[in-house]
Amino acid sequence: MDAAIAAGQVPDTTSVLIARDGRLVYERYFGTGGPDVLNNTRSATKSVTALLIGAAVDRKLIDGAQAPIYGYFADRTWLHPDPRKARFTVEDLLTMSSQWECDDDNTFSAGNEERMYLAENWTQFALDLPIKGYAPWMKRPEDSPHGRAFSYCTAGSFLLGAAVERVSGKPLATFARETLEAPLGIRESQWQRSSEGVGMGGGGTRYRSRDLAKLGQLLLDGGRWNGKQVIAADWIRAMTTVHAQARDDADYGYLLWRFRFDVRGEEEAAWAMSGNGGNYVFVVPSQRLVAVITRTRYNQRDMHAQSQRLMSDYILKALP
Template identity: 85%
Template structure:
Protein backbone atom coordinates (compact mmCIF):
# COMPACT_ATOMS: atom_id res chain seq x y z
CA UNK A 1 0.00 0.00 0.00
CA UNK A 2 2.79 2.41 0.88
CA UNK A 3 4.50 1.68 -2.44
CA UNK A 4 1.26 2.35 -4.30
CA UNK A 5 0.81 5.67 -2.50
CA UNK A 6 4.40 6.63 -3.29
CA UNK A 7 3.69 5.79 -6.94
CA UNK A 8 0.70 8.16 -7.01
CA UNK A 9 -2.22 5.78 -6.50
CA UNK A 10 -3.78 8.12 -3.93
CA UNK A 11 -2.30 11.62 -4.19
CA UNK A 12 -2.45 13.96 -1.19
CA UNK A 13 -2.84 11.16 1.33
CA UNK A 14 -1.86 12.47 4.77
CA UNK A 15 -2.53 9.53 7.10
CA UNK A 16 -3.68 5.93 7.30
CA UNK A 17 -4.51 4.26 10.61
CA UNK A 18 -5.88 0.77 11.16
CA UNK A 19 -7.32 -0.64 14.39
CA UNK A 20 -8.28 -4.28 14.91
CA UNK A 21 -10.21 -5.51 17.94
CA UNK A 22 -9.89 -2.05 19.48
CA UNK A 23 -6.10 -1.96 19.17
CA UNK A 24 -4.14 0.32 16.85
CA UNK A 25 -2.10 -1.98 14.59
CA UNK A 26 -0.91 0.41 11.88
CA UNK A 27 -0.23 4.15 11.83
CA UNK A 28 1.53 6.04 9.05
CA UNK A 29 1.63 9.72 8.09
CA UNK A 30 2.45 11.11 4.67
CA UNK A 31 3.26 14.52 3.27
CA UNK A 32 1.76 17.27 5.42
CA UNK A 33 0.14 14.77 7.77
CA UNK A 34 1.15 14.13 11.35
CA UNK A 35 -0.17 12.80 14.67
CA UNK A 36 -1.11 16.28 15.89
CA UNK A 37 -2.53 17.61 12.61
CA UNK A 38 -6.21 18.52 12.78
CA UNK A 39 -7.54 17.05 9.55
CA UNK A 40 -10.30 18.89 7.67
CA UNK A 41 -12.44 15.87 6.89
CA UNK A 42 -15.30 17.92 5.43
CA UNK A 43 -18.56 15.93 5.35
CA UNK A 44 -17.35 13.25 7.73
CA UNK A 45 -18.70 15.83 10.20
CA UNK A 46 -22.20 14.73 9.26
CA UNK A 47 -21.68 11.36 10.94
CA UNK A 48 -20.48 13.15 14.08
CA UNK A 49 -23.66 15.24 13.97
CA UNK A 50 -25.70 12.02 13.86
CA UNK A 51 -23.87 10.82 16.99
CA UNK A 52 -24.65 14.14 18.68
CA UNK A 53 -28.33 13.83 17.78
CA UNK A 54 -28.27 10.43 19.44
CA UNK A 55 -26.69 11.92 22.55
CA UNK A 56 -29.43 14.56 22.61
CA UNK A 57 -32.13 11.88 22.27
CA UNK A 58 -30.50 9.92 25.11
CA UNK A 59 -30.76 13.05 27.27
CA UNK A 60 -34.38 13.60 26.21
CA UNK A 61 -33.48 16.94 24.65
CA UNK A 62 -34.97 15.66 21.38
CA UNK A 63 -38.02 13.41 21.45
CA UNK A 64 -36.54 10.89 19.04
CA UNK A 65 -35.97 10.22 15.37
CA UNK A 66 -39.65 10.90 14.65
CA UNK A 67 -39.56 14.39 16.21
CA UNK A 68 -40.88 17.09 13.87
CA UNK A 69 -38.09 19.37 12.69
CA UNK A 70 -39.99 22.61 12.16
CA UNK A 71 -41.44 22.43 15.66
CA UNK A 72 -37.99 23.25 17.03
CA UNK A 73 -38.03 26.64 15.29
CA UNK A 74 -41.31 28.21 16.54
CA UNK A 75 -39.85 31.71 16.44
CA UNK A 76 -39.08 31.48 12.74
CA UNK A 77 -41.28 32.18 9.75
CA UNK A 78 -40.42 30.51 6.50
CA UNK A 79 -41.22 30.60 2.80
CA UNK A 80 -43.12 27.92 0.88
CA UNK A 81 -45.42 27.18 3.82
CA UNK A 82 -46.49 23.79 2.55
CA UNK A 83 -48.14 21.74 5.32
CA UNK A 84 -45.86 18.83 4.43
CA UNK A 85 -42.96 20.74 5.91
CA UNK A 86 -44.44 20.45 9.38
CA UNK A 87 -44.32 16.67 8.99
CA UNK A 88 -40.56 16.59 8.31
CA UNK A 89 -38.86 14.44 10.93
CA UNK A 90 -35.36 14.30 12.34
CA UNK A 91 -35.08 10.91 10.65
CA UNK A 92 -35.85 12.50 7.28
CA UNK A 93 -32.79 14.73 7.69
CA UNK A 94 -30.60 11.94 9.08
CA UNK A 95 -31.36 9.80 6.02
CA UNK A 96 -31.06 12.57 3.40
CA UNK A 97 -34.63 11.88 2.35
CA UNK A 98 -36.62 14.96 3.32
CA UNK A 99 -38.82 16.30 0.56
CA UNK A 100 -36.99 19.59 0.30
CA UNK A 101 -35.78 20.53 -3.16
CA UNK A 102 -32.20 20.13 -2.03
CA UNK A 103 -29.49 18.26 -3.92
CA UNK A 104 -25.80 19.07 -3.57
CA UNK A 105 -25.07 16.99 -6.67
CA UNK A 106 -27.25 19.25 -8.83
CA UNK A 107 -25.89 22.72 -9.44
CA UNK A 108 -29.40 23.89 -10.40
CA UNK A 109 -30.96 22.78 -7.10
CA UNK A 110 -32.42 25.52 -4.91
CA UNK A 111 -30.86 23.82 -1.89
CA UNK A 112 -27.39 23.20 -3.31
CA UNK A 113 -24.87 23.79 -0.53
CA UNK A 114 -22.94 26.40 -2.53
CA UNK A 115 -26.07 28.58 -2.51
CA UNK A 116 -26.38 28.19 1.25
CA UNK A 117 -22.81 29.35 1.81
CA UNK A 118 -23.66 32.66 0.14
CA UNK A 119 -26.66 33.29 2.40
CA UNK A 120 -26.48 35.55 5.47
CA UNK A 121 -28.65 33.21 7.53
CA UNK A 122 -28.09 29.52 6.81
CA UNK A 123 -30.82 28.42 9.22
CA UNK A 124 -33.36 30.52 7.37
CA UNK A 125 -32.03 29.25 4.05
CA UNK A 126 -32.79 25.66 5.08
CA UNK A 127 -36.22 26.39 6.54
CA UNK A 128 -37.20 28.32 3.41
CA UNK A 129 -36.43 25.52 0.95
CA UNK A 130 -39.33 24.53 -1.32
CA UNK A 131 -40.87 21.08 -1.64
CA UNK A 132 -39.26 19.08 -4.43
CA UNK A 133 -40.99 17.95 -7.61
CA UNK A 134 -40.40 14.76 -9.55
CA UNK A 135 -39.60 14.55 -13.24
CA UNK A 136 -40.94 11.44 -15.02
CA UNK A 137 -37.56 9.69 -14.75
CA UNK A 138 -37.19 10.31 -11.02
CA UNK A 139 -38.35 7.87 -8.35
CA UNK A 140 -40.81 9.12 -5.77
CA UNK A 141 -40.42 7.95 -2.16
CA UNK A 142 -43.05 5.23 -2.51
CA UNK A 143 -41.23 3.90 -5.58
CA UNK A 144 -37.78 3.95 -3.96
CA UNK A 145 -36.02 1.25 -1.93
CA UNK A 146 -36.90 1.55 1.76
CA UNK A 147 -39.60 4.10 0.86
CA UNK A 148 -37.20 7.03 0.81
CA UNK A 149 -36.05 9.13 -2.15
CA UNK A 150 -32.43 10.00 -1.34
CA UNK A 151 -30.79 13.32 -2.26
CA UNK A 152 -27.55 14.48 -0.67
CA UNK A 153 -28.36 17.70 1.21
CA UNK A 154 -25.85 19.44 3.46
CA UNK A 155 -28.49 21.99 4.49
CA UNK A 156 -30.35 19.22 6.33
CA UNK A 157 -27.30 18.23 8.36
CA UNK A 158 -26.63 21.87 9.13
CA UNK A 159 -30.18 22.32 10.43
CA UNK A 160 -29.71 19.33 12.74
CA UNK A 161 -26.75 21.17 14.23
CA UNK A 162 -28.90 24.27 14.65
CA UNK A 163 -31.50 22.12 16.45
CA UNK A 164 -28.84 20.76 18.78
CA UNK A 165 -27.81 24.28 19.74
CA UNK A 166 -31.40 25.16 20.52
CA UNK A 167 -32.22 22.13 22.64
CA UNK A 168 -28.91 22.15 24.52
CA UNK A 169 -28.64 25.91 24.95
CA UNK A 170 -24.96 25.64 23.97
CA UNK A 171 -22.80 26.23 20.93
CA UNK A 172 -22.53 23.03 18.90
CA UNK A 173 -18.80 22.75 19.62
CA UNK A 174 -19.43 22.95 23.39
CA UNK A 175 -22.18 20.33 23.27
CA UNK A 176 -19.95 18.06 21.19
CA UNK A 177 -17.09 18.46 23.62
CA UNK A 178 -19.24 17.62 26.66
CA UNK A 179 -21.24 14.66 25.37
CA UNK A 180 -18.86 13.05 22.84
CA UNK A 181 -15.33 14.36 22.61
CA UNK A 182 -14.40 14.55 26.30
CA UNK A 183 -15.75 11.04 27.04
CA UNK A 184 -13.62 9.73 24.14
CA UNK A 185 -10.52 11.55 25.35
CA UNK A 186 -10.52 13.89 22.35
CA UNK A 187 -8.64 16.93 23.62
CA UNK A 188 -8.79 19.17 20.59
CA UNK A 189 -11.07 19.77 17.62
CA UNK A 190 -12.15 22.67 15.47
CA UNK A 191 -15.79 23.26 14.55
CA UNK A 192 -16.84 25.68 11.83
CA UNK A 193 -19.69 28.15 12.18
CA UNK A 194 -22.25 29.51 9.74
CA UNK A 195 -22.52 33.13 8.70
CA UNK A 196 -25.01 33.79 11.53
CA UNK A 197 -22.77 32.06 14.08
CA UNK A 198 -24.55 28.70 14.32
CA UNK A 199 -22.30 25.64 14.53
CA UNK A 200 -21.77 23.87 11.21
CA UNK A 201 -23.12 20.35 11.59
CA UNK A 202 -22.70 19.65 7.89
CA UNK A 203 -18.95 19.71 7.41
CA UNK A 204 -15.50 21.06 8.08
CA UNK A 205 -14.82 19.81 11.61
CA UNK A 206 -11.14 19.04 12.18
CA UNK A 207 -9.85 16.08 14.18
CA UNK A 208 -6.58 14.26 14.70
CA UNK A 209 -6.38 10.93 12.87
CA UNK A 210 -6.29 8.93 16.12
CA UNK A 211 -9.42 10.71 17.30
CA UNK A 212 -11.19 9.84 14.04
CA UNK A 213 -10.32 6.22 14.76
CA UNK A 214 -12.04 6.57 18.16
CA UNK A 215 -15.23 7.66 16.43
CA UNK A 216 -15.09 4.58 14.21
CA UNK A 217 -14.46 2.36 17.20
CA UNK A 218 -17.49 3.86 18.95
CA UNK A 219 -19.63 2.61 16.07
CA UNK A 220 -18.17 -0.90 16.35
CA UNK A 221 -18.59 -1.01 20.12
CA UNK A 222 -22.26 0.01 20.03
CA UNK A 223 -21.65 3.39 21.62
CA UNK A 224 -19.32 2.26 24.43
CA UNK A 225 -15.82 3.58 25.16
CA UNK A 226 -13.64 2.31 28.00
CA UNK A 227 -16.66 0.78 29.70
CA UNK A 228 -18.80 3.91 29.45
CA UNK A 229 -21.95 4.14 27.33
CA UNK A 230 -21.30 7.40 25.45
CA UNK A 231 -24.19 7.02 22.98
CA UNK A 232 -26.95 4.47 23.50
CA UNK A 233 -26.64 1.11 21.76
CA UNK A 234 -30.12 1.56 20.30
CA UNK A 235 -29.04 4.75 18.58
CA UNK A 236 -25.88 3.19 17.16
CA UNK A 237 -28.03 0.32 15.89
CA UNK A 238 -30.31 2.80 14.15
CA UNK A 239 -27.32 4.68 12.68
CA UNK A 240 -25.92 1.44 11.26
CA UNK A 241 -29.19 0.21 9.79
CA UNK A 242 -29.91 0.82 6.11
CA UNK A 243 -32.69 3.38 5.73
CA UNK A 244 -32.22 4.53 2.12
CA UNK A 245 -30.46 3.63 -1.09
CA UNK A 246 -28.04 6.44 -1.86
CA UNK A 247 -26.71 5.11 -5.16
CA UNK A 248 -26.61 1.86 -7.06
CA UNK A 249 -23.44 0.94 -5.16
CA UNK A 250 -24.17 2.45 -1.74
CA UNK A 251 -26.83 2.50 0.96
CA UNK A 252 -27.33 5.01 3.74
CA UNK A 253 -27.99 4.85 7.48
CA UNK A 254 -28.08 7.92 9.71
CA UNK A 255 -25.60 10.28 8.00
CA UNK A 256 -23.45 7.20 7.42
CA UNK A 257 -22.65 5.35 4.19
CA UNK A 258 -22.84 1.59 3.78
CA UNK A 259 -20.76 0.00 1.02
CA UNK A 260 -20.60 -3.58 -0.14
CA UNK A 261 -16.98 -3.95 -1.23
CA UNK A 262 -16.01 -6.98 -3.30
CA UNK A 263 -12.76 -8.49 -2.10
CA UNK A 264 -11.64 -11.62 -3.98
CA UNK A 265 -15.25 -12.56 -4.68
CA UNK A 266 -16.47 -11.98 -1.11
CA UNK A 267 -18.62 -8.98 -0.23
CA UNK A 268 -17.53 -7.02 2.80
CA UNK A 269 -20.19 -4.77 4.32
CA UNK A 270 -18.51 -1.56 5.42
CA UNK A 271 -19.91 1.50 7.18
CA UNK A 272 -18.19 4.78 6.42
CA UNK A 273 -17.91 8.38 7.48
CA UNK A 274 -17.01 10.14 4.25
CA UNK A 275 -15.81 13.60 3.29
CA UNK A 276 -14.57 15.64 0.37
CA UNK A 277 -10.90 15.12 -0.39
CA UNK A 278 -11.14 11.34 -0.12
CA UNK A 279 -11.43 11.36 3.67
CA UNK A 280 -12.86 8.23 5.28
CA UNK A 281 -13.42 6.48 8.56
CA UNK A 282 -14.30 2.90 7.62
CA UNK A 283 -15.86 0.51 10.16
CA UNK A 284 -16.15 -3.20 9.35
CA UNK A 285 -18.23 -4.88 12.07
CA UNK A 286 -17.62 -8.44 10.86
CA UNK A 287 -13.86 -7.95 11.16
CA UNK A 288 -13.78 -5.65 14.21
CA UNK A 289 -11.79 -3.30 11.98
CA UNK A 290 -11.53 0.49 11.79
CA UNK A 291 -9.52 2.20 9.06
CA UNK A 292 -8.90 5.94 8.85
CA UNK A 293 -7.76 7.53 5.59
CA UNK A 294 -7.19 11.28 5.54
CA UNK A 295 -6.43 13.14 2.33
CA UNK A 296 -6.51 16.70 1.01
CA UNK A 297 -7.46 15.96 -2.58
CA UNK A 298 -10.47 18.25 -2.38
CA UNK A 299 -12.96 18.56 -5.24
CA UNK A 300 -11.15 16.08 -7.48
CA UNK A 301 -13.26 13.64 -9.44
CA UNK A 302 -11.24 10.55 -8.49
CA UNK A 303 -10.76 11.28 -4.79
CA UNK A 304 -13.32 8.82 -3.38
CA UNK A 305 -12.54 5.97 -5.77
CA UNK A 306 -8.85 6.18 -4.89
CA UNK A 307 -9.49 5.99 -1.15
CA UNK A 308 -11.91 3.12 -1.59
CA UNK A 309 -9.30 1.22 -3.61
CA UNK A 310 -6.83 1.62 -0.76
CA UNK A 311 -9.43 0.02 1.48
CA UNK A 312 -10.35 -2.84 -0.86
CA UNK A 313 -7.07 -3.62 -2.63
CA UNK A 314 -4.78 -3.42 0.39
CA UNK A 315 -6.42 -3.16 3.82
CA UNK A 316 -9.26 -5.65 3.37
CA UNK A 317 -7.12 -8.00 1.25
CA UNK A 318 -4.59 -8.15 4.09
CA UNK A 319 -7.15 -9.78 6.36
CA UNK A 320 -6.72 -13.53 6.91
Protein backbone atom coordinates in the same frame (compact mmCIF):
# COMPACT_ATOMS: atom_id res chain seq x y z
CA MET B 1 0.16 0.16 0.54
CA ASP B 2 3.04 2.41 1.59
CA ALA B 3 4.64 1.86 -1.82
CA ALA B 4 1.41 2.65 -3.67
CA ILE B 5 1.00 5.90 -1.77
CA ALA B 6 4.66 6.81 -2.31
CA ALA B 7 4.23 6.16 -6.03
CA GLY B 8 1.41 8.69 -6.19
CA GLN B 9 -1.38 6.20 -6.82
CA VAL B 10 -3.41 7.81 -4.02
CA PRO B 11 -2.22 11.43 -4.16
CA ASP B 12 -2.57 13.86 -1.28
CA THR B 13 -2.93 11.10 1.31
CA THR B 14 -1.92 12.41 4.73
CA SER B 15 -2.60 9.44 7.01
CA VAL B 16 -3.78 5.84 7.17
CA LEU B 17 -4.63 4.21 10.50
CA ILE B 18 -6.04 0.74 11.07
CA ALA B 19 -7.46 -0.69 14.30
CA ARG B 20 -8.40 -4.34 14.73
CA ASP B 21 -10.28 -5.59 17.78
CA GLY B 22 -9.88 -2.17 19.38
CA ARG B 23 -6.09 -2.12 18.98
CA LEU B 24 -4.17 0.20 16.67
CA VAL B 25 -2.17 -2.08 14.36
CA TYR B 26 -1.07 0.31 11.63
CA GLU B 27 -0.34 4.05 11.68
CA ARG B 28 1.42 5.98 8.91
CA TYR B 29 1.57 9.68 8.04
CA PHE B 30 2.44 11.11 4.65
CA GLY B 31 3.13 14.52 3.16
CA THR B 32 1.64 17.25 5.33
CA GLY B 33 0.08 14.72 7.71
CA GLY B 34 1.12 14.04 11.27
CA PRO B 35 -0.18 12.70 14.58
CA ASP B 36 -1.08 16.19 15.83
CA VAL B 37 -2.49 17.56 12.56
CA LEU B 38 -6.16 18.53 12.76
CA ASN B 39 -7.53 17.10 9.52
CA ASN B 40 -10.34 18.94 7.75
CA THR B 41 -12.59 15.97 7.15
CA ARG B 42 -15.32 17.96 5.42
CA SER B 43 -18.59 15.97 5.30
CA ALA B 44 -17.37 13.26 7.65
CA THR B 45 -18.63 15.82 10.19
CA LYS B 46 -22.18 14.81 9.25
CA SER B 47 -21.71 11.45 10.97
CA VAL B 48 -20.54 13.26 14.11
CA THR B 49 -23.70 15.37 13.95
CA ALA B 50 -25.75 12.18 13.89
CA LEU B 51 -23.94 11.06 17.04
CA LEU B 52 -24.74 14.42 18.66
CA ILE B 53 -28.41 14.02 17.77
CA GLY B 54 -28.21 10.70 19.59
CA ALA B 55 -26.65 12.42 22.60
CA ALA B 56 -29.50 14.96 22.58
CA VAL B 57 -32.07 12.15 22.41
CA ASP B 58 -30.31 10.41 25.33
CA ARG B 59 -30.73 13.60 27.36
CA LYS B 60 -34.38 13.95 26.30
CA LEU B 61 -33.64 17.24 24.58
CA ILE B 62 -34.92 15.84 21.26
CA ASP B 63 -37.95 13.55 21.17
CA GLY B 64 -36.38 10.83 19.06
CA ALA B 65 -35.88 10.33 15.34
CA GLN B 66 -39.58 10.84 14.56
CA ALA B 67 -39.71 14.31 16.12
CA PRO B 68 -40.86 17.02 13.65
CA ILE B 69 -37.76 19.05 12.82
CA TYR B 70 -39.64 22.29 12.12
CA GLY B 71 -41.05 22.15 15.65
CA TYR B 72 -37.64 23.13 17.01
CA PHE B 73 -37.85 26.40 15.06
CA ALA B 74 -41.48 27.27 15.87
CA ASP B 75 -40.53 30.84 16.74
CA ARG B 76 -39.64 31.47 13.09
CA THR B 77 -41.58 31.82 9.89
CA TRP B 78 -40.38 30.53 6.54
CA LEU B 79 -40.95 30.81 2.83
CA HIS B 80 -42.88 28.20 0.87
CA PRO B 81 -45.21 27.27 3.76
CA ASP B 82 -46.59 23.81 3.19
CA PRO B 83 -48.29 21.34 5.56
CA ARG B 84 -45.79 18.71 4.47
CA LYS B 85 -43.00 20.67 6.12
CA ALA B 86 -44.69 20.18 9.48
CA ARG B 87 -44.34 16.43 8.91
CA PHE B 88 -40.59 16.52 8.18
CA THR B 89 -38.86 14.48 10.87
CA VAL B 90 -35.38 14.42 12.32
CA GLU B 91 -35.00 11.03 10.63
CA ASP B 92 -35.83 12.54 7.24
CA LEU B 93 -32.77 14.77 7.57
CA LEU B 94 -30.59 12.02 9.05
CA THR B 95 -31.34 9.85 6.00
CA MET B 96 -31.04 12.59 3.35
CA SER B 97 -34.61 11.90 2.31
CA SER B 98 -36.60 14.98 3.22
CA GLN B 99 -38.83 16.35 0.50
CA TRP B 100 -36.93 19.64 0.23
CA GLU B 101 -35.72 20.62 -3.20
CA CYS B 102 -32.15 20.21 -2.06
CA ASP B 103 -29.44 18.38 -3.99
CA ASP B 104 -25.75 19.16 -3.58
CA ASP B 105 -24.99 17.15 -6.72
CA ASN B 106 -27.15 19.45 -8.85
CA THR B 107 -25.82 22.97 -9.36
CA PHE B 108 -29.32 24.11 -10.35
CA SER B 109 -30.89 22.95 -7.08
CA ALA B 110 -32.35 25.65 -4.85
CA GLY B 111 -30.80 23.91 -1.85
CA ASN B 112 -27.32 23.30 -3.27
CA GLU B 113 -24.81 23.85 -0.48
CA GLU B 114 -22.87 26.48 -2.45
CA ARG B 115 -25.99 28.66 -2.42
CA MET B 116 -26.30 28.24 1.34
CA TYR B 117 -22.73 29.39 1.91
CA LEU B 118 -23.58 32.71 0.26
CA ALA B 119 -26.64 33.29 2.45
CA GLU B 120 -26.53 35.62 5.44
CA ASN B 121 -28.53 33.19 7.59
CA TRP B 122 -28.01 29.49 6.87
CA THR B 123 -30.69 28.37 9.30
CA GLN B 124 -33.28 30.47 7.52
CA PHE B 125 -31.96 29.26 4.16
CA ALA B 126 -32.73 25.67 5.15
CA LEU B 127 -36.15 26.40 6.62
CA ASP B 128 -37.12 28.38 3.51
CA LEU B 129 -36.38 25.58 1.03
CA PRO B 130 -39.27 24.66 -1.27
CA ILE B 131 -40.83 21.21 -1.63
CA LYS B 132 -39.21 19.22 -4.41
CA GLY B 133 -40.89 18.09 -7.61
CA TYR B 134 -40.24 14.89 -9.54
CA ALA B 135 -39.28 14.66 -13.18
CA PRO B 136 -40.61 11.55 -14.98
CA TRP B 137 -37.24 9.78 -14.65
CA MET B 138 -36.92 10.41 -10.90
CA LYS B 139 -38.06 7.90 -8.30
CA ARG B 140 -40.65 9.11 -5.84
CA PRO B 141 -40.39 7.94 -2.23
CA GLU B 142 -43.09 5.32 -2.66
CA ASP B 143 -41.19 3.85 -5.64
CA SER B 144 -37.80 3.88 -3.92
CA PRO B 145 -36.14 1.18 -1.83
CA HIS B 146 -37.03 1.63 1.85
CA GLY B 147 -39.70 4.19 0.87
CA ARG B 148 -37.22 7.07 0.83
CA ALA B 149 -36.02 9.14 -2.13
CA PHE B 150 -32.38 9.96 -1.34
CA SER B 151 -30.93 13.38 -2.18
CA TYR B 152 -27.63 14.53 -0.68
CA CYS B 153 -28.35 17.76 1.19
CA THR B 154 -25.81 19.49 3.45
CA ALA B 155 -28.44 22.04 4.51
CA GLY B 156 -30.31 19.27 6.31
CA SER B 157 -27.27 18.22 8.34
CA PHE B 158 -26.61 21.85 9.18
CA LEU B 159 -30.19 22.28 10.43
CA LEU B 160 -29.79 19.22 12.67
CA GLY B 161 -26.77 20.87 14.28
CA ALA B 162 -28.75 24.10 14.66
CA ALA B 163 -31.51 22.14 16.40
CA VAL B 164 -28.98 20.67 18.84
CA GLU B 165 -27.79 24.17 19.68
CA ARG B 166 -31.36 25.30 20.30
CA VAL B 167 -32.39 22.46 22.56
CA SER B 168 -29.14 22.38 24.52
CA GLY B 169 -28.68 26.15 24.80
CA LYS B 170 -24.99 25.64 23.97
CA PRO B 171 -22.76 26.14 20.94
CA LEU B 172 -22.51 22.92 18.94
CA ALA B 173 -18.77 22.70 19.66
CA THR B 174 -19.43 22.89 23.40
CA PHE B 175 -22.16 20.25 23.28
CA ALA B 176 -19.88 18.02 21.20
CA ARG B 177 -17.02 18.45 23.65
CA GLU B 178 -19.14 17.65 26.70
CA THR B 179 -21.17 14.73 25.35
CA LEU B 180 -18.83 13.06 22.85
CA GLU B 181 -15.29 14.34 22.60
CA ALA B 182 -14.33 14.52 26.29
CA PRO B 183 -15.69 11.02 27.05
CA LEU B 184 -13.55 9.68 24.17
CA GLY B 185 -10.45 11.52 25.35
CA ILE B 186 -10.47 13.85 22.34
CA ARG B 187 -8.60 16.88 23.61
CA GLU B 188 -8.79 19.15 20.59
CA SER B 189 -11.06 19.76 17.63
CA GLN B 190 -12.05 22.73 15.50
CA TRP B 191 -15.69 23.30 14.61
CA GLN B 192 -16.75 25.68 11.86
CA ARG B 193 -19.62 28.14 12.21
CA SER B 194 -22.16 29.54 9.79
CA SER B 195 -22.48 33.13 8.71
CA GLU B 196 -24.89 33.80 11.60
CA GLY B 197 -22.64 32.00 14.10
CA VAL B 198 -24.41 28.63 14.34
CA GLY B 199 -22.19 25.54 14.57
CA MET B 200 -21.66 23.86 11.22
CA GLY B 201 -23.03 20.35 11.59
CA GLY B 202 -22.68 19.71 7.87
CA GLY B 203 -18.91 19.67 7.44
CA GLY B 204 -15.46 21.01 8.09
CA THR B 205 -14.75 19.86 11.64
CA ARG B 206 -11.07 19.12 12.20
CA TYR B 207 -9.84 16.10 14.15
CA ARG B 208 -6.58 14.25 14.65
CA SER B 209 -6.41 10.92 12.82
CA ARG B 210 -6.31 8.93 16.06
CA ASP B 211 -9.42 10.76 17.26
CA LEU B 212 -11.22 9.86 14.04
CA ALA B 213 -10.32 6.24 14.80
CA LYS B 214 -11.96 6.66 18.22
CA LEU B 215 -15.18 7.79 16.56
CA GLY B 216 -15.08 4.73 14.32
CA GLN B 217 -14.43 2.46 17.28
CA LEU B 218 -17.40 4.01 19.10
CA LEU B 219 -19.63 3.04 16.17
CA LEU B 220 -18.13 -0.45 16.08
CA ASP B 221 -18.62 -1.01 19.82
CA GLY B 222 -22.26 0.02 19.96
CA GLY B 223 -21.64 3.44 21.52
CA ARG B 224 -19.34 2.21 24.32
CA TRP B 225 -15.86 3.51 25.09
CA ASN B 226 -13.65 2.12 27.86
CA GLY B 227 -16.61 0.35 29.38
CA LYS B 228 -18.83 3.43 29.45
CA GLN B 229 -21.95 3.92 27.30
CA VAL B 230 -21.30 7.26 25.61
CA ILE B 231 -24.11 7.06 23.02
CA ALA B 232 -27.09 4.73 23.49
CA ALA B 233 -26.69 1.35 21.81
CA ASP B 234 -30.16 1.68 20.24
CA TRP B 235 -29.11 4.91 18.57
CA ILE B 236 -25.91 3.38 17.17
CA ARG B 237 -27.99 0.46 15.93
CA ALA B 238 -30.31 2.90 14.13
CA MET B 239 -27.35 4.79 12.66
CA THR B 240 -25.94 1.56 11.26
CA THR B 241 -29.21 0.31 9.78
CA VAL B 242 -29.95 0.85 6.10
CA HIS B 243 -32.71 3.45 5.74
CA ALA B 244 -32.25 4.57 2.13
CA GLN B 245 -30.54 3.60 -1.09
CA ALA B 246 -28.10 6.36 -1.98
CA ARG B 247 -26.87 4.88 -5.25
CA ASP B 248 -26.92 1.52 -6.98
CA ASP B 249 -23.66 0.67 -5.21
CA ALA B 250 -24.24 2.33 -1.81
CA ASP B 251 -26.84 2.52 0.92
CA TYR B 252 -27.34 5.07 3.69
CA GLY B 253 -28.03 4.93 7.42
CA TYR B 254 -28.11 7.97 9.71
CA LEU B 255 -25.58 10.26 8.01
CA LEU B 256 -23.44 7.18 7.36
CA TRP B 257 -22.68 5.51 4.04
CA ARG B 258 -22.75 1.75 3.61
CA PHE B 259 -20.47 0.37 0.91
CA ARG B 260 -20.08 -3.17 -0.37
CA PHE B 261 -16.55 -4.31 -1.14
CA ASP B 262 -15.48 -7.44 -3.00
CA VAL B 263 -12.80 -9.29 -1.06
CA ARG B 264 -11.58 -12.45 -2.73
CA GLY B 265 -15.01 -13.06 -4.20
CA GLU B 266 -16.86 -12.39 -0.96
CA GLU B 267 -18.93 -9.26 -0.26
CA GLU B 268 -17.75 -7.24 2.74
CA ALA B 269 -20.03 -4.48 4.04
CA ALA B 270 -18.49 -1.36 5.53
CA TRP B 271 -20.08 1.68 7.15
CA ALA B 272 -18.29 4.92 6.44
CA MET B 273 -17.97 8.51 7.52
CA SER B 274 -17.09 10.20 4.24
CA GLY B 275 -15.87 13.65 3.28
CA ASN B 276 -14.61 15.71 0.36
CA GLY B 277 -10.94 15.19 -0.38
CA GLY B 278 -11.22 11.42 -0.06
CA ASN B 279 -11.49 11.44 3.74
CA TYR B 280 -12.94 8.29 5.29
CA VAL B 281 -13.51 6.45 8.53
CA PHE B 282 -14.46 2.90 7.55
CA VAL B 283 -16.08 0.53 10.04
CA VAL B 284 -16.25 -3.17 9.11
CA PRO B 285 -18.28 -4.93 11.82
CA SER B 286 -17.67 -8.47 10.57
CA GLN B 287 -13.92 -7.95 10.83
CA ARG B 288 -13.91 -5.81 13.98
CA LEU B 289 -11.96 -3.31 11.93
CA VAL B 290 -11.74 0.48 11.78
CA ALA B 291 -9.71 2.22 9.07
CA VAL B 292 -9.02 5.95 8.85
CA ILE B 293 -7.88 7.55 5.59
CA THR B 294 -7.24 11.30 5.54
CA ARG B 295 -6.49 13.14 2.33
CA THR B 296 -6.52 16.68 0.97
CA ARG B 297 -7.52 15.94 -2.61
CA TYR B 298 -10.48 18.28 -2.39
CA ASN B 299 -12.96 18.64 -5.25
CA GLN B 300 -11.22 16.11 -7.52
CA ARG B 301 -13.41 13.63 -9.37
CA ASP B 302 -11.24 10.63 -8.48
CA MET B 303 -10.87 11.36 -4.76
CA HIS B 304 -13.49 8.93 -3.42
CA ALA B 305 -12.74 6.10 -5.84
CA GLN B 306 -9.04 6.23 -4.93
CA SER B 307 -9.72 6.05 -1.20
CA GLN B 308 -12.17 3.21 -1.67
CA ARG B 309 -9.60 1.30 -3.73
CA LEU B 310 -7.08 1.83 -0.95
CA MET B 311 -9.58 0.19 1.38
CA SER B 312 -10.50 -2.68 -0.93
CA ASP B 313 -7.18 -3.44 -2.67
CA TYR B 314 -4.86 -3.15 0.31
CA ILE B 315 -6.53 -2.98 3.73
CA LEU B 316 -9.28 -5.56 3.26
CA LYS B 317 -7.13 -7.87 1.13
CA ALA B 318 -4.51 -7.92 3.88
CA LEU B 319 -6.96 -9.57 6.24
CA PRO B 320 -6.16 -13.22 7.01
